[in-house]
Amino acid sequence: MASYAPAATIAEFGTLPGRVHEHAVSRPDATALIDADSAVTYQALDRRIDRAVAALQRDGFSPGDVVAICAANSIDYVVAMLAALRAGGSFAPLAPSSTAEALGLMLDNSGATFAFVDAYGRNAQEALAARSAIRPVGINDDGPYTPIDDWLADTNTTPEPVEPDPDTIFNIIYSSGTTGAPKGIVHTNRLRWPQIAGGVVKLYDESSVTLVSTPLYSNTTLVSFMPALAAGGTLVLMPKFDAGRFLALAEQHHVTHAMLVPVQYRRLLDHPDFDHTDLSSFQIKCCTSSPFGADVKAEVLERWPGGLLEFYGMTEGGGSCMLVAHEHPDKLHTVGQPMPGHELRIIDEDGIEIERSRVGEIVGHSGFIMRGYHGDAERTRATEWYEPDTGARFIRTGDIGYFDEDGFLNIVGRAKETIISGGFNIFPSDIEAVLREHEALADVAVFGVDSAQWGETPVAFVTLAPGADIDAETIQAWANARLGKFQRLSDTRVVDAVPRNAIGKVSRKDLRRIYSENA
Incomplete structure (x- = not known):
C-alpha cells in the first residue's frame, strides 16, 4: 500500500524528461505508455522525445518558447509535452472542447510558437488558420498538418543539450472556469519537481500500472501522470473516458492506480459490468476536481478493492x-x-x-x-x-x-455560487445533498436565478436513475419537505444530462443559459 508522508529524501531538482531518460538507461525494455493504438518502452519513448526535440530545434524553437497541444491522450501527446520541456521550453495543454474563439485567446496568451493537434482538436484548426506565426504539427494523419512521423528528425539525429532551469515555466494550464477569458495558470519547473519526484505523497513505483482516463490538459491528470511516469511504471492512456472500456482495460492490464473525478466513479459503479470485473489488482484510487459525495465514497470503499484517497x-x-x-x-x-x-x-x-x-x-x-x-x-x-x-x-x-x-x-x-435569497445565504451543495438522498435521482445540480421577490431563488436540474419513473413536481415537493424555509426550490427540471466539463465540474453558466432559454 502507498505511503502518505513525504519521501525521506529527493534530489534537489530534476526533470520529468530526465527521469524518463534514467529509466530508458536502467530499464530500456520496460513498458512506459500504452494508448489506443500502440505501446512504447522507456527506451523507445526517450528516443522519440529526442527526435522531437531535434525537430523543434531545427525549426527554430528556443529555450523559453511554448508548445501548445490540443489533442486527446496519446503517446505522441506525451512526446510533444516532454520534448518541449527537454528543449528548455514549456507546454500549454488546451482543451479540445473549447470554442475556436477561446482557443485563439489561449494561443495568443501563451505565445505558443508550435501547436500539436489531432482530430479531436478541430476547433484549434480554425484558430491556427488566423495565426500563421505558429507552426502546426499533426498528431495523426487525418488532418491538414504535417504528421508527426514525417516531422520528426531523423533517427540518427542528436538534439542540442539544454541545461534545465528550475525557474523557467513548466506549463501554462488554462482554467476550467466557464466564464470570462481563460486564465493561464503558470507553474515553474521548481514548483513541479516535488510532485514529479513523489516528495509530497509517495504513491507509485516501477510496478505501478496507472490507467489515465482524464484529459492531459487538466491538472487533475498531471498530478497523477507525472509521478507515475517518473517512478518508472506503466501508464495506460484512454483518449476518452468510457465506463465499459475503463473496466475492460483495468482488468486486462491489472491496473493498480487511477485518478478519477466523481462523475466517473458514479458511472463506473452504475455500469452493469462493474461487479463482474476483476479489479483486485487495484492498490489506490484517487479523486479530485469537484465535490465527491460521502455516499459515493462509501460505495467505492464497499465495492472496489484497494484504498481511496481524495485530494482537495x-x-x-x-x-x-x-x-x-x-x-x-x-x-x-x-x-x-x-x-x-x-x-x-x-x-x-x-x-x-x-x-x-x-x-x-x-x-x-x-x-x-x-x-x-x-x-x-x-x-x-x-x-x-x-x-x-x-x-x-x-x-x-x-x-x-x-x-x-x-x-x-x-x-x-x-463563494461565487452562493445564492442570496431574502437576505439569507444559501449554498447549492446543501440542497444537492438532500436531493441525492432520493433513490430515483442519478445526478443533480442546483443554481440560483433572479427573483423579483427574493433577489435570487434556487432551481434544480436533475437526471433520473435507470428505470426511474417520477416527475419534476413530485421531486420538488419531496425535496422542499426536507429543506429549510429559505432553501426551498422554486423550480425543478428533469433533464437528460447535467452539463459538465471534461473533468466533471458542473457548468453553472450553461445551467443558467439552458434555463433562461427554456423559461
Whole structure:
C-alpha cells in the first residue's frame, strides 16, 4: 500500500524528461505508455522525445518558447509535452472542447510558437488558420498538418543539450472556469519537481500500472501522470473516458492506480459490468476536481478493492487537503486534513482571518503556488491573500468551509455560487445533498436565478436513475419537505444530462443559459 508522508529524501531538482531518460538507461525494455493504438518502452519513448526535440530545434524553437497541444491522450501527446520541456521550453495543454474563439485567446496568451493537434482538436484548426506565426504539427494523419512521423528528425539525429532551469515555466494550464477569458495558470519547473519526484505523497513505483482516463490538459491528470511516469511504471492512456472500456482495460492490464473525478466513479459503479470485473489488482484510487459525495465514497470503499484517497486543492496551488478515506470512514463528508507542508486558514467577507471552526472562505499556503496568471497581474492579485503579520502569500480558493474539531475540512460551497435569497445565504451543495438522498435521482445540480421577490431563488436540474419513473413536481415537493424555509426550490427540471466539463465540474453558466432559454 502507498505511503502518505513525504519521501525521506529527493534530489534537489530534476526533470520529468530526465527521469524518463534514467529509466530508458536502467530499464530500456520496460513498458512506459500504452494508448489506443500502440505501446512504447522507456527506451523507445526517450528516443522519440529526442527526435522531437531535434525537430523543434531545427525549426527554430528556443529555450523559453511554448508548445501548445490540443489533442486527446496519446503517446505522441506525451512526446510533444516532454520534448518541449527537454528543449528548455514549456507546454500549454488546451482543451479540445473549447470554442475556436477561446482557443485563439489561449494561443495568443501563451505565445505558443508550435501547436500539436489531432482530430479531436478541430476547433484549434480554425484558430491556427488566423495565426500563421505558429507552426502546426499533426498528431495523426487525418488532418491538414504535417504528421508527426514525417516531422520528426531523423533517427540518427542528436538534439542540442539544454541545461534545465528550475525557474523557467513548466506549463501554462488554462482554467476550467466557464466564464470570462481563460486564465493561464503558470507553474515553474521548481514548483513541479516535488510532485514529479513523489516528495509530497509517495504513491507509485516501477510496478505501478496507472490507467489515465482524464484529459492531459487538466491538472487533475498531471498530478497523477507525472509521478507515475517518473517512478518508472506503466501508464495506460484512454483518449476518452468510457465506463465499459475503463473496466475492460483495468482488468486486462491489472491496473493498480487511477485518478478519477466523481462523475466517473458514479458511472463506473452504475455500469452493469462493474461487479463482474476483476479489479483486485487495484492498490489506490484517487479523486479530485469537484465535490465527491460521502455516499459515493462509501460505495467505492464497499465495492472496489484497494484504498481511496481524495485530494482537495486548486490548480493555482496554495493549500491542499487529503482524505485517506479507507482509514477515516467516519469522515467521508469532509475533504480530509491539510497535507504535510500545507497551511489553510478561514477568512471572512472582509478578508479578516476568523476561527477555523467558523464558516468562511478558505485560503491556503504551501510550497506549491502558481507564479501567477500568464500576462494578467490584475487577476493574479485578486486571487491572493497576504497574512498581515508575516506577509506570507496565500491563494484564495473561492470555497466556503470550516474545520471540525478533529482538523478535517468541510466544504460548504463556492463563494461565487452562493445564492442570496431574502437576505439569507444559501449554498447549492446543501440542497444537492438532500436531493441525492432520493433513490430515483442519478445526478443533480442546483443554481440560483433572479427573483423579483427574493433577489435570487434556487432551481434544480436533475437526471433520473435507470428505470426511474417520477416527475419534476413530485421531486420538488419531496425535496422542499426536507429543506429549510429559505432553501426551498422554486423550480425543478428533469433533464437528460447535467452539463459538465471534461473533468466533471458542473457548468453553472450553461445551467443558467439552458434555463433562461427554456423559461
